[in-house]
Amino acid sequence: xxxxxxxxxxxxxxxxxxxxxxxxxxxxxxxxxxxxxxxxxxxxxxxxxxxxxxxxxxxxxxxxxxxxxxxxxxxxxxxx
Amino acid sequence: xxxxxxxxxxxxxxxxxxxxxxxxxxxxxxxxxxxxxxxxxxxxxxxxxxxxxxxxxxxxxxxxxxxxxxxxxxxxxxxxxxxxxxxxxxxxxxxxxxxxxxxxxxxxxxxxxxxxxxxxxxxxxxxxxxxxxxxxxxxxxxxxxxxxxxxxxxxxxxxxxxxxxxxxxxxxxxxxxxxxxxxxxxxxxxxxxxxxxxxxxxxxxxxxxxxxxxxxxxxxxxxxxxxxxxxxxxxxxxxxxxxxxxxxxxxxxxxxxxxxxxxxxxxxxxxxxxxxxxxxxxxxxxxxxxxxxxxxxxxxxxxxxxxxxxxxxxxxxxxxxxxxxxxxxxxxxxxxxxxxxxxxxxxxxxxxxxxxxxxxxxxxxxxxxxxxxxxxxxxxxxxxxxxxxxxxxxxxxxxxxxxxxxxxxxxxxxxxxxxxxxxxxxxxxxxxxxxxxxxxxxxxxxxxxxxxxxxxxxxxxxxxxxxxxxxxxxxxxxxxxxxxxxxxxxxxxx
Numbered sequence: 343x344x345x346x347x348x349x350x351x352x353x354x355x356x357x358x359x360x361x362x363x364x365x366x367x368x369x370x371x372x373x374x375x376x377x378x379x380x381x382x383x384x385x386x387x388x389x390x391x392x393x394x395x396x397x398x399x400x401x402x403x404x405x406x407x408x409x410x411x412x413x414x415x416x417x418x419x420x421x422x
Numbered sequence: 423x424x425x426x427x428x429x430x431x432x433x434x435x436x437x438x439x440x441x442x443x444x445x446x447x448x449x450x451x452x453x454x455x456x457x458x459x460x461x462x463x464x465x466x467x468x469x470x471x472x473x474x475x476x477x478x479x480x481x482x483x484x485x486x487x488x489x490x491x492x493x494x495x496x497x498x499x500x501x502x503x504x505x506x507x508x509x510x511x512x513x514x515x516x517x518x519x520x521x522x523x524x525x526x527x528x529x530x531x532x533x534x535x536x537x538x539x540x541x542x543x544x545x546x547x548x549x550x551x552x553x554x555x556x557x558x559x560x561x562x563x564x565x566x567x568x569x570x571x572x573x574x575x576x577x578x579x580x581x582x583x584x585x586x587x588x589x590x591x592x593x594x595x596x597x598x599x600x601x602x603x604x605x606x607x608x609x610x611x612x613x614x615x616x617x618x619x620x621x622x623x624x625x626x627x628x629x630x631x632x633x634x635x636x637x638x639x640x641x642x643x644x645x646x647x648x649x650x651x652x653x654x655x656x657x658x659x660x661x662x663x664x665x666x667x668x669x670x671x672x673x674x675x676x677x678x679x680x681x682x683x684x685x686x687x688x689x690x691x692x693x694x695x696x697x698x699x700x701x702x703x704x705x706x707x708x709x710x711x712x713x714x715x716x717x718x719x720x721x722x723x724x725x726x727x728x729x730x731x732x733x734x735x736x737x738x739x740x741x742x743x744x745x746x747x748x749x750x751x752x753x754x755x756x757x758x759x760x761x762x763x764x765x766x767x768x769x770x771x772x773x774x775x776x777x778x779x780x781x782x783x784x785x786x787x788x789x790x791x792x793x794x795x796x797x798x799x800x801x802x803x804x805x806x807x808x809x810x811x812x813x814x815x816x817x818x819x820x821x822x823x824x825x826x827x828x829x830x831x832x833x834x835x836x837x838x839x840x841x842x843x844x845x846x847x848x849x850x851x852x853x854x855x856x857x858x859x860x861x862x863x864x865x866x867x868x869x870x871x872x873x874x875x876x877x878x879x880x881x882x883x884x885x886x887x888x889x890x891x892x893x894x895x896x897x898x899x900x901x902x903x904x905x906x907x908x909x910x911x912x913x914x915x916x
Contacts, residue, residue, distance in 0.1 A: 349519045350847065359516055366509045367669065369662045376502075376654035379647065382640035384654050387502045394509045394706075401515050401703040405696045411523045412530070412692040 347410040355404055362400065366393045431755050432581045436590070439620070439759040440597050443766065446616060447601020447609040457606055461535045461786075461795045464606035465778040466688040469530070475611045476689055477698035479771065482614035483682045484511060484702070485709050486569065487576050487765035490625060493710060494739075495732040497717025501646065501653020504714055506665050510672040511706035515699050517677025522686050524846050526695055528914075529687040536775075537683045537838070538783040543914055544845050547853035553860055554838050555783040558680045561835035562776045563809060568831065569769035570595060570817045576762050579737045591817060594762065598770045599810060602777075603803055607688060610770045617760075617767035622708065624760030627753040628736070629712045631743035636723040639715055645722040653721065663879040671881050675832040678839045681775040736761075776809065777802035833867040833883030840887070840894045848898075849911050855897030863890025 349355055368386045376384035383391070457463040471479065497504040525540065532543050538555045545551070570591055577590030601609045636642070646653050657665060676682065689695035720735045723742070727735065744754035781802030786793055793801070840863075841856045867886025869875075876882060903911070 348523055350521075350523070363513070363516075363669070366513075367506075367662055367665045368656050371656040373658045374652070374655040376647070376651065376656070379643055379654070382638065382643040384502055384643070384656075386656050387505055390505055390509070394512055397509070397512050397516075398703045398707075401512070401519075402700050404519065405515075405700045405703070409519075409523050409692075409696055411527050 345410065347408050349404055349408050352408055355400075355408060358400055359397070362393055362397045366390060366397065431751075432758060433585060435755045435759045436577065436585065436593070436762065439763050440593060442616065443601055443613045443763070444597050446613050447604045450601075450605030450609045450612055454605065454608055457608065458799055459794075459796045461778070461782060461798060462533065464795075464799050465535050465774065465781075466684065467607035467611055469688055470690040471607075471611055471685075471688045471694070472690050473694040473697045475615050476685065476694050477701045478615040478618040479611040479688075480682070480685050480698055480702055481618045481705060482764070482767035483679055483685065483771050484514060484676060485618070485621065485705075485764060486572065486768035487621075487761040487763075488568075488572050489709055489764070490621070490628070490713050490716075490761050491572070491576055491579070491736050492733075493713045494717035494720060495735045497714045498720045498727070498732050498735050499729065501650070501718070501721070502655075503653075503657050503661060503665070504717065506668055507710040507714060508706045510669050511710050512703055513669055513673040514676045515703045517673045517675075518682075518686075518699055520674075520677070521843050521846050522677075522695065522699070523692075524915075525683070525842070526686050526689060526692060528846075532914075534687050535684075536778050536782050537680045537842075538779065538787075540683075541838075541841060541845075542787070544911070545841070545853035545856060546910070547857065549857045550841065550853050550860070551783065551787070553857060553864075554841065555779055557834050557837055557860070557864060559776065559779055559784075561831050562680060562772050562779070563813065564831045564834075566769055566772045566776065566810070567813045567817055569765055569772065570813055572765045573762060573769070574817065576765060579734055581758075588818060590762075591814065594766050595769075595810060595814065598766055598773065599807060602770050602774055602806075606799075607684075607774060610767075610774050611688075613770065614767045617763035620756070620760035621764040621767075622760075624757035625709060625712045625716075627750075628740065628743070628757050629716055631746075631750050631753065632716050632719045632723070632739060635743050635746055636719050636739070639718060642719045642722040645725075646718070649725060650721070660879045664881075667880045667884055671832055671836065671884055674839050674843075674887070675836040675883065678842060679835060680779065681771045683842075684775055684778065773806055773810065777806035780805045833871050833881070833886060834864060836883050836887050837863045837867065837890055840891045844891070844894060846915070849908065849915060850898055850903060851894065852898040852901040852903055854901050855894050858897055859890040859893035862893055863887060866890075 368390055371386040376386070378385050380388060462469060493507055528534065528540065532539070534540055537558060538551050541554050542551045573594050574587035574591040577585050578587040601613060643654065686695065716739070717735070720739060724735065724738055740754045740757060744751045781798040785801045786798040837860050840859060844851050845856065863886040866889050867882050870882030870885055877885070
């Protein structure tokens with residue numbers, strides 16, 4: 343049987359996610375500013391998009407490596 | 423103005439999509455005749471749904487036609503402030519991470535069908551189970567009502583009024599009820615897949631058309647910088663608070679949707695569940711992300727629209743693009759079908775969950791404990807149809823804008839979150855504390871929603887949730903669990 347991994351019990355995940363969460367809202371830029379605009383997107387929106395991208399990457403990592411709860415073989419045997 | 427969709431093509435595609443959904447329902451029915459004898463088979467597709475279909479059925483719970491028809495106008499009105507729509511859809515996956523891993527395992531162990539099945543197993547308290555079931559029932563009805571209105575508005579808006587609102591609503595609701603009745607979760611999930619693909623195709627083609635015929639994001643932003651620079655600027659303090667509040671509300675609210683929870687139960691394996699959630703973490707870039715760009719392009723394409731006029735933005739843009747050439751004409755017709763299909767796909771998921779709550783939580787658990795699964799399913803289906811008729815009567819004359827009613831359903835559904843999220847991990851959580859927290863949270867959220875109170879710009883649902891959580895925690899320390907109860911809970915959660 344593989345080792346059980348439960349995302350909620352892994353505090354490192356939550357530190358990363360909460361940090362990204364906090365920076366996914368543009369509170370840390372001067373109100374009303376939008377220059378420079380790069381490829382039609384205000385600078386602050388690019389940063390916010392970057393943070394969102396980082397959240398997606400982190401989630402992909404967590405889902406792949408930090409979640410292992412069910413012993414699938416057991417369920418399959420149960421159903422048969 | 424001659425409207426591109428006012429001809430027969432719009433009606434033809436609507437009929438074609440409608441009959442395609444019906445065909446999927448009938449084929450599913452013919453292939454799976456035994457499903458009407460078992461709650462698990464009917465409401466959860468036997469709990470064997472694979473990654474591809476599971477992804478699209480999760481997709482359908484989050485993305486609806488409103489993601490295009492409602493969000494593009496919001497981006498038009500709010501500008502880059504609406505960038506939050508990309509983030510909040512990603513964050514929903516964090517919401518799932520809070521409870522789905524453990525809930526999935528428990529659901530297979532105890533054969534959960536409805537969200538309240540977990541409540542019953544965990545708390546063994548009539549009050550908690552009934553209150554949670556009623557909250558979900560009410561929230562789901564409201565949700566369904568919103569989708570029904572969206573079907574009518576979508577069709578009549580996109581055909582420039584050629585197809586009347588009421589006719590569209592009747593046509594699609596009837597089809598949805600029939601295929602849901604015939605094939606249960608399997609029909610719903612398979613049609614969700616077809617509907618999701620149609621929506622994705624529609625969004626991509628609308629974006630391409632918008633860029634070609636209205637100019638790209640760059641020229642739209644340059645134009646906006648001159649005409650309404652506030653749509654580009656960093657939001658002020660209140661804007662930031664409301665942004666945070668929206669993120670938290672959606673993160674927890676959308677993952678805890680009763681129909682989303684049922685999809686966790688329906689997953690064929692943990693691997694399928696993990697993979698489909700991974701896809702969900704990336705989908706927002708091409709769903710709400712593309713729609714956001716379309717809305718911003720709209721600022722330049724159709725400047726100066728009032729709030730009411732802007733609600734028709736997607737229809738206006740699609741009409742213009744469709745009038746350019748044959749390819750885009752048919753592409754826009756398909757987009758139109760995709761938008762409607764997506765609304766139907768969200769509505770069918772909600773209707774099925776609604777029926778399951780009635781079948782299992784209300785009828786099977788309290789009204790007729792001896793009822794067979796077959797009878798429970800029949801009662802759920804019939805009551806579902808009666809509720810739909812009631813909602814149709816309410817939806818006959820549609821309310822004004824979509825965004826406001828969207829916010830309302832969250833406020834009540836989110837009140838079951840502490841029972842799920844804390845209840846799954848915290849063994850000392852007391853059932854009485856859960857009941858009081860849920861009840862007070864609901865009253866506070868409803869009162870604030872009705873009176874329009876929004877202290878610090880934070881949504882009423884979140885205030886309710888905050889008070890609910892505090893009460894759950896404090897009262898759990900106050901009411902001591904009996905030794906017997908503690909042993910029972912430990913056994914359930916082990």
